[in-house]
Amino acid sequence: MRMQPRQELLDIWRAVVKTSWRPDEERWEWGGLYAANSIGDAEQLLCLLMPASQVDVFGLDQPDRTGEEMLVALESMGGATEVPRRLIQVLIDYYERYTDADSGTPVFAGGSYFGGATEADEPSDVQRALDIVDSFAMAVTLSLATIGFLRVFRNTTRRVDVQKQIERLEEMASTRLSAAMVGLLRSFSVNVFDTNSLFGRNILRMVNQNGAPTRQIVAQLQTELRQTAASFREVLIGSGQVSDLDSPDRLFECGWSWGIVKDAPLIETDEKIGEQRDGVAEQAPYLYFTVIAMDAIEDLFSERTRVLGLLNEEQQRLSRALQLRSDLTRSYWASVATFGSGAQWPIEDIPWRTTDGEESEYFTLQVTSLAVKGLTQKRGADAELVRIGTVLYELANRGRITRRPTLNDPALTLHEPGVRLSLNGSEDAGGTKMTWLVKEYGPLLLQRLVGIAGLLSDAKQRGNLLELADRVWDHLVERRHRHGAATALWDQAVGAFPELDSRRQEQPSWYYTERVVQALVVAANVIDRPPLRSDRMTAIAQELLSEAEHLFDRELMRGSAAGGPVLEETVRQIRATLRRTREVLPDRPGTAAVLASDVLRRLDELSAGRQNAIEVG
Missing domain, CATH: 1.50.10 (Glycosyltransferase)
Structure with missing residues (x-):
C-alpha cells in the first residue's frame, strides 16, 4: 500500500x-x-x-x-x-x-x-x-x-x-x-x-431479497436464529427482557x-x-x-x-x-x-x-x-x-x-x-x-x-x-x-x-x-503479519530448491570445494544461501524462490567456467 x-x-x-x-x-x-x-x-x-x-x-x-x-x-x-x-x-x-x-x-x-x-x-x-x-x-x-x-x-x-x-x-x-x-x-x-409491527416489517423487508411470502421468510429467519435465541436464556446479567422469543409471530x-x-x-x-x-x-x-x-x-x-x-x-x-x-x-x-x-x-x-x-x-x-x-x-x-x-x-x-x-x-x-x-x-x-x-x-x-x-x-x-x-x-x-x-x-x-x-x-x-x-x-x-502464502508459489520454490540442491551436490562430487580459495568461498556462500532458502520457504515462498534462483545462477556460472576451461585446455 x-x-x-x-x-x-x-x-x-x-x-x-x-x-x-x-x-x-x-x-x-x-x-x-x-x-x-x-x-x-x-x-x-x-x-x-x-x-x-x-x-x-x-x-x-x-x-x-x-x-x-x-x-x-x-x-x-x-x-x-x-x-x-x-x-x-x-x-x-x-x-x-x-x-x-x-x-x-x-x-x-x-x-x-x-x-x-x-x-x-x-x-x-x-x-x-x-x-x-x-x-x-x-x-x-x-x-x-x-x-x-x-x-x-x-x-x-x-x-x-x-x-x-x-x-x-x-x-x-x-x-x-x-x-x-x-x-x-x-x-x-x-x-x-411482532412480525407485523414497524420493526418487524422493516427487518423482513431487508432480509427478503427474493420476494418470498412473508410467512415463509419469518419461518426461515426464526430457524436461522434459533440457536442464538436459545442462547439468550443463559444471559443472566443485565440482559433485559427476552420473553416470547419462541413465539412464531415474534x-x-x-x-x-x-x-x-x-x-x-x-x-x-x-x-x-x-x-x-x-x-x-x-x-x-x-x-x-x-x-x-x-x-x-x-x-x-x-x-x-x-x-x-x-x-x-x-x-x-x-x-x-x-x-x-x-x-x-x-x-x-x-x-x-x-x-x-x-x-x-x-x-x-x-x-x-x-x-x-x-x-x-x-x-x-x-x-x-x-x-x-x-x-x-x-x-x-x-x-x-x-x-x-x-x-x-x-x-x-x-x-x-x-x-x-x-x-x-x-x-x-x-x-x-x-x-x-x-x-x-x-x-x-x-x-x-x-x-x-x-x-x-x-x-x-x-x-x-x-x-x-x-x-x-x-x-x-x-x-x-x-x-x-x-x-x-x-x-x-x-x-x-x-x-x-x-x-x-x-x-x-x-x-x-x-x-x-x-x-x-x-x-x-x-x-x-x-x-x-x-x-x-x-x-x-x-x-x-507474515506475507500471504501462495500454494502455487510454494510449489515453484520447492522445485527450484530441489534442482539447486541437486546441482550443488553434483558440483561437490566434481570437487568444486577443493578448487582453490575463490571456489571454496563460492561454495560456502551457496551452502549458506541454500540453508536460508530452506528456513524461509514455509512462510515466504516468494523469497525462497528468489534465493534458489540465485543459487542456480551461481551454479550455472561454475558449470560454464568449468566448460570454458575444458575447451581452452
Whole structure:
C-alpha cells in the first residue's frame, strides 16, 4: 500500500503533542473542537496510547528500547525516561477529572458530545450528565492501554515517588475499567417485536431479497436464529427482557443501546465501582453503539491483555459475560446480513434500513463490520469476504470518496455534519430528546478495507482492497488541517469537499483523529503479519530448491570445494544461501524462490567456467 502507517502515526504523535502539551507549564491542554468531556479526552489520549500499546515499534513503556524516531516526535515532552513519567501525570489528571469526588464513582457522561435535534434544542445539564456507551467503550480501551503500560514501565524505574504514582494510577484505571464493563452489561439490549409491527416489517423487508411470502421468510429467519435465541436464556446479567422469543409471530434484534437501558438490573460485583446509576435508554440496539462496544470487548481478549494479565478475577468474570453477549450479537448480525440463498445478500441491498425505518449508507458500513466479525467465526472463506469488499467499493462511491460529488450532493452529509442518531429515552431525563452525531465514514471505511484485506488469502483480491484503501487514505489526507494549532490533525472536510467551505473548522476533532489513528493501527498490524502464502508459489520454490540442491551436490562430487580459495568461498556462500532458502520457504515462498534462483545462477556460472576451461585446455 502507498500509505505508510509508521510515518503517518509519527506525524500524528508530533501534532498531538504540539497541540496538547504545554512544556512551560508541564500540563496537558484538554478539549478541541468540542469542550472537554470523558470521551473526547480519552480519544485525545488514545491518539498516543493506542499506537504505543498495539504497535510494537511505538512502545513507550521500556525507555531503553524506545525508538529514536518516537522520541523525536515526542521531544517536547522530554526524553526516553521523562515521556513515560509525564504520561503518567497526564493520565492521573484524566482519571481524577472523570471520577466523582464525593462518591468515587467513575463518570461516563457524554457532556458536550450530546446535541439536540436542532441547534436551538440544547440538552439540559442533567441530560449531559447521562452515561453513554461510547464512554464505556473508550474507558475499556484506554484503561487496558494504561494498565498494560504501567505493568511494564514499573519494572524500569526504582524511584519511590514514581512507583507510588504508578500504584495510584493503576488502581484508578482498574476501577474505571470495572465500572465501564458493568456499564456495558447494563446497556446491552434484546428488542423483541411482532412480525407485523414497524420493526418487524422493516427487518423482513431487508432480509427478503427474493420476494418470498412473508410467512415463509419469518419461518426461515426464526430457524436461522434459533440457536442464538436459545442462547439468550443463559444471559443472566443485565440482559433485559427476552420473553416470547419462541413465539412464531415474534422476531428480535440484539446489541447495545446508546446508554444504560431503562430498568436495567444492578450488576452484583465485588469491585468498588461506586454507584450504578439508573438508565433511561430505549430497550433497542443501535448499530453505532453495538460496533463500538464490540470493538472494546475484543480488547478484553487481546493477546496483550492475556500475556500481561491485565484483568483481575472479578474483571475476568465480567469479561466472560460480555463475551457471551458479543458472540451472540456477532452471530445474529452475520445471519441477518447474509440471510437467504439468493443471488443477493441483505447487506448488498444498499442502503441498510434499520428496524425503526432509518436508511443510510453509514448503517451499511456498520453492518459490514458486524458481518465480517461473524463470517470470520462461522465461515470466513475468501468468497464471502470478497462480497463484503464489493459492498465497500460501492460505499466508497456513494460516499463520494472515489467519485466526484454532484451539485448540492446529499451524500456529503455523511461527512459533514454527519449522521444524527436520536437517543430515544433521553427525554425522560428532563428536556428535549437528545441526538448523537457520527461522522466517521471515511476512517471507518479505511479500517474495514484494511481489516478485510488482512483476512484474505487471495493475493489479487487483497491487493485490490489495499488499492482502494490507498484511495480512501488520499481522501483523508485532504481533510487534514493545514494551518493553525490543529495542523496535521483532523477534521477539515472542506479540504476534500470545497462545497463545504461554510463549515470550516479551526480546532482538532479528537473524535475524528482517533478514528484515523485506529485505522492506521489496523493497517500497521496487517503489514506486520507474515506475507500471504501462495500454494502455487510454494510449489515453484520447492522445485527450484530441489534442482539447486541437486546441482550443488553434483558440483561437490566434481570437487568444486577443493578448487582453490575463490571456489571454496563460492561454495560456502551457496551452502549458506541454500540453508536460508530452506528456513524461509514455509512462510515466504516468494523469497525462497528468489534465493534458489540465485543459487542456480551461481551454479550455472561454475558449470560454464568449468566448460570454458575444458575447451581452452
